[in-house]
Amino acid sequence: MDALILFFIAAIASFVGSLQAGLVNTAVLAHTIQRGPEAGRRMAIGGAIPELLYAALAFQFASWVLHRLGLGTAGIGLLVGSVLIVIGLYFLVVFKPKFDAEAVKIKASGVRKGLLLGLANPQLLLFWCGVKLSLSSFGVEEEGWLGLLAFALGAFVGALVLLLQLVKLGKRAVDKLKPRTLQWMFRAVGMVLVVSGIVGIMRTRTPPSATNPASSRSMPHSASQAHARSKADGLLAAVAG
Numbered sequence: 001m002d003a004l005i006l007f008f009i010a011a012i013a014s015f016v017g018s019l020q021a022g023l024v025n026t027a028v029l030a031h032t033i034q035r036g037p038e039a040g041r042r043m044a045i046g047g048a049i050p051e052l053l054y055a056a057l058a059f060q061f062a063s064w065v066l067h068r069l070g071l072g073t074a075g076i077g078l079l080v081g082s083v084l085i086v087i088g089l090y091f092l093v094v095f096k097p098k099f100d101a102e103a104v105k106i107k108a109s110g111v112r113k114g115l116l117l118g119l120a121n122p123q124l125l126l127f128w129c130g131v132k133l134s135l136s137s138f139g140v141e142e143e144g145w146l147g148l149l150a151f152a153l154g155a156f157v158g159a160l161v162l163l164l165q166l167v168k169l170g171k172r173a174v175d176k177l178k179p180r181t182l183q184w185m186f187r188a189v190g191m192v193l194v195v196s197g198i199v200g201i202m203r204t205r206t207p208p209s210a211t212n213p214a215s216s217r218s219m220p221h222s223a224s225q226a227h228a229r230s231k232a233d234g235l236l237a238a239v240a241g
Contacts, residue, residue, distance in 0.1 A: 003146050006135065007154040013131050014051055014158025016189070024117045025166060031113075032167045039110070040170075044163035046114025048156050050121065055155035058128030059148050066136060076136055077204040083130040084197030091190030128155065 018025065024047035032040030066076065132151065 002140050003150040005140050006147055007150040007157075009135060009140075010055060010131065010151045010154025011158035011161075013127075014055075014155040015162050016158075017127060018051075018159045018162040019185070022121065024114065024121065025163065027117050028114065028163050029166050029170075032170050037167050037170070040167035041164065042110045043114035044160060044167055046111035046116075047118045047163055048160035049111075049115050050118030051124065051159040052152045052156035053119075054122075054124035055128045056148055056152040058125050059132050059151045061125070062129045062132035062136070063143060066133075074204040076133065077200045080130070080133045080136075081197040081200035081204070083126070083133060084193045084200065087127065087130055088190040088193030088195075088197060091186045092194065 028040055028043050028047055031043045065079075069075065
């Protein structure tokens with residue numbers, strides 16, 4: 001069950017993350033406009049493969065970090081919250097989306113060109129580490145080859161669906177995906193990530209008594225019962241004496 005959750009969440013995260021007007025997206029769009037849909041589809045396949053590779057590496061690295069550092073729930077929450085805040089601030093402050101089909105000069109074609117362009121995007125490692133750590137903080141702990149395969153394939157499928165959609169839209173994608181529209185979309189995503197990160201960090205600093213008021217209420221009651229028993233024992237001892 002956790003493997004299916006990993007696949008679907010990775011696919012959704014990959015689709016949304018691939019909306020940014022990055023080098024691969026722009027190149028696939030330019031290739032489609034210049035050489036036709038068939039050439040665009042081949043490049044889309046190559047451009048999605050690095051998502052699979054980087055997601056697999058991030059899955060292994062994040063799992064190693066969790067086991068190596070021996071982080072508990074609080075540690076994972078703090079780490080995940082920090083990563084979410086960093087990514088959210090990037091979308092809020094730094095990210096400036098722009099689709100410019102003429103900016104990418106196509107000197108090669110096909111799967112190989114898409115693969116090389118995708119590999120030139122190593123920040124995907126940070127993104128997928130954040131996704132994996134977030135899932136771990138919510139108790140999705142599928143490990144081993146099954147979890148890795150589900151996570152990596154989900155990342156590949158999500159990116160491929162988005163890139164093929166760009167190929168299908170072609171020139172219309174340039175008109176639909178206006179920089180202003182994309183910027184507001186990613187600002188909203190960034191705000192959600194920052195708030196989620198802050199909430200996650202605050203949860204790690206909440207004392208157990210605040211998270212479980214029932215236990216805090218039961219402590220005075222138990223203490224009063226113990227005190228009453230000690231008084232009764234004292235009275236019995238006095239009568240016997």
